[in-house]
Amino acid sequence: MSGSHGQILICRNIDEVLQEAASGIIDAAQNTIASEGVFTLALSGGSTPRALYQLLAAPPFADEAPWQQIQIFWGDERHVAPDHQDSNYRMAREALLDHIPIPPENVHRMLSELPNAGAAAITYADEIHRTFGLEPGELPRFDLILLGMGEDGHTASLFPHSPALAERTALVVANPVSKLNTTRLTLTLPVINNAARVWFLISGGAKAEMLKIVLEGSEHSDEYPSQLIAPTDGDLVWLLDAPAAAQLSPNLRQSAVAGLG
Numbered sequence: 001m002s003g004s005h006g007q008i009l010i011c012r013n014i015d016e017v018l019q020e021a022a023s024g025i026i027d028a029a030q031n032t033i034a035s036e037g038v039f040t041l042a043l044s045g046g047s048t049p050r051a052l053y054q055l056l057a058a059p060p061f062a063d064e065a066p067w068q069q070i071q072i073f074w075g076d077e078r079h080v081a082p083d084h085q086d087s088n089y090r091m092a093r094e095a096l097l098d099h100i101p102i103p104p105e106n107v108h109r110m111l112s113e114l115p116n117a118g119a120a121a122i123t124y125a126d127e128i129h130r131t132f133g134l135e136p137g138e139l140p141r142f143d144l145i146l147l148g149m150g151e152d153g154h155t156a157s158l159f160p161h162s163p164a165l166a167e168r169t170a171l172v173v174a175n176p177v178s179k180l181n182t183t184r185l186t187l188t189l190p191v192i193n194n195a196a197r198v199w200f201l202i203s204g205g206a207k208a209e210m211l212k213i214v215l216e217g218s219e220h221s222d223e224y225p226s227q228l229i230a231p232t233d234g235d236l237v238w239l240l241d242a243p244a245a246a247q248l249s250p251n252l253r254q255s256a257v258a259g260l261g
């Protein structure tokens, strides 16, 4: 399916989703680096992507990826120390970064240990500005941003009814998430929607009902923030396994693409 919601790719199971994603990341990185010399990748957190990162950390993908020219960022982070069990950085470090020859200076984690989450957000925005060489007010254009979707329709740390949904200027914000009684750090919608590629990786029947609402329901983006992801000049792809796609309408399922290529 290529339409207002981008492309939908339905795989039989999570293993196929991960293989498609890993191959797609390597292909995108190799092609982008061939023309631009660098590939900027923002990782998602949660549990789904851990297996993807482990896949990328092993042959054949680990040997194919031009890690020296890949710049790694995070789409969001919990307001915890980098060695905390909930840290998205820790998860990616254990699953991927500790196993690949990526230069430390290519890894741009959020300073989520700072007591003031707002200061951590500003610091990360400065890191993005510096790494991308942005002019004041200029948006970064990530080559690929990976996203997941929660059962409540959140993505990154853009949670329903949270203040970050309205942010149109800052690149990164500290977003209070009342239902979790915590503050999260997240890239904002202007940044995500300015990416060249945004790929959702969504797996499992528990996401099926929300995915149908997000893709086929009426617009209630404050309730379902994943509906706000709409790259202005980039490719949006929904990488789904069959259980997650189970409630999508037949016409949407029939128009799904066969691969990322």
Ligand code: 6PG
Pocket (backbone or CB within 6 Å): 044, 045, 046, 047, 048, 049, 076, 077, 078, 088, 147, 148, 149, 150, 154, 155, 156, 157, 201
């Ligand atoms: C996080 C993620 C979050 C995640 C969704 C889905 O920090 O938790 O960035 O947005 O992608 O909660 O998580 P799963 O894919 O693990 O269900």
